[in-house]
Amino acid sequence: QLVAYEVKRMRAEEGNKQKILRHIKELAEKLYKNENPYPAVTMHKVQKPTEGCHLRLHQKPFPRLDEGTVQWIIDQATAKLQTAPPAVKAEKKCMVPLGPPIAAIMERNGNALANSARRLEVVRNCISYVFENKMLEAKKLFPAVLRAMKGRAARHCLTQELNLHVQQNRAVLDHQQFDFIIRMMNCCLQDCTAMDEHGIAAALLPLVTAFCRKLSPGITQFAYSCVQEHV
Numbered sequence: 001q002l003v004a005y006e007v008k009r010m011r012a013e014e015g016n017k018q019k020i021l022r023h024i025k026e027l028a029e030k031l032y033k034n035e036n037p038y039p040a041v042t043m044h045k046v047q048k049p050t051e052g053c054h055l056r057l058h059q060k061p062f063p064r065l066d067e068g069t070v071q072w073i074i075d076q077a078t079a080k081l082q083t084a085p086p087a088v089k090a091e092k093k094c095m096v097p098l099g100p101p102i103a104a105i106m107e108r109n110g111n112a113l114a115n116s117a118r119r120l121e122v123v124r125n126c127i128s129y130v131f132e133n134k135m136l137e138a139k140k141l142f143p144a145v146l147r148a149m150k151g152r153a154a155r156h157c158l159t160q161e162l163n164l165h166v167q168q169n170r171a172v173l174d175h176q177q178f179d180f181i182i183r184m185m186n187c188c189l190q191d192c193t194a195m196d197e198h199g200i201a202a203a204l205l206p207l208v209t210a211f212c213r214k215l216s217p218g219i220t221q222f223a224y225s226c227v228q229e230h231v
């Protein structure tokens with residue numbers, strides 16, 4: 001129903017926090033009522049005496065009630081109520097119109113998709129700057145790259161880009177390049193979840209044994225020595 005009826009209203013409310021909050025409150029009340037239907041109130045119907053009943057002859061006196069019997073009936077009813085299944089609101093089936101085409105909703109998600117594409121572009125650019133030794137440009141983008149590593153797509157992008165540079169025989173780095181790449185790898189692994197173990201982490205394994213730097217003649221340090229503490 002939201003998709004069918006509320007898209008125009010949502011667009012009109014954009015940027016007005018008070019209207020949005022009021023709308024959310026209305027939705028919350030609808031959802032709450034749907035989950036917690038009002039309990040049926042039991043009405044005790046007491047018959048009214050008929051007109052002229054007081055003129056009748058041979059009126060039977062009201063019988064004396066037995067306290068034990070009344071209590072037994074009350075106990076029986078209470079026991080039944082405790083074991084009775086909860087009252088379920090009968091579902092009312094209704095047809096909901098199709099509403100606006102899916103493209104109208106996709107427009108709302110357009111910004112998120114554009115942001116994701118921008119993040120990937122930032123990761124690619126930063127890696128390019130590192131390998132082109134444009135360290136000043138790389139430094140400017142670096143905080144944004146580390147933030148982007150929170151997203152799985154950016155982590156995947158990092159492994160792909162680094163793999164391309166390995167294939168181009170650009171695995172031997174100078175000290176500054178090595179430092180940048182290690183920090184990216186560490187950040188990437190730090191944000192990895194168990195789901196990424198056989199994806200992102202596995203893709204990084206061959207890369208950490210490829211990227212290296214020369215510490216002195218005959219002594220080479222490989223990237224894995226700086227990232228091997230990650231689970």
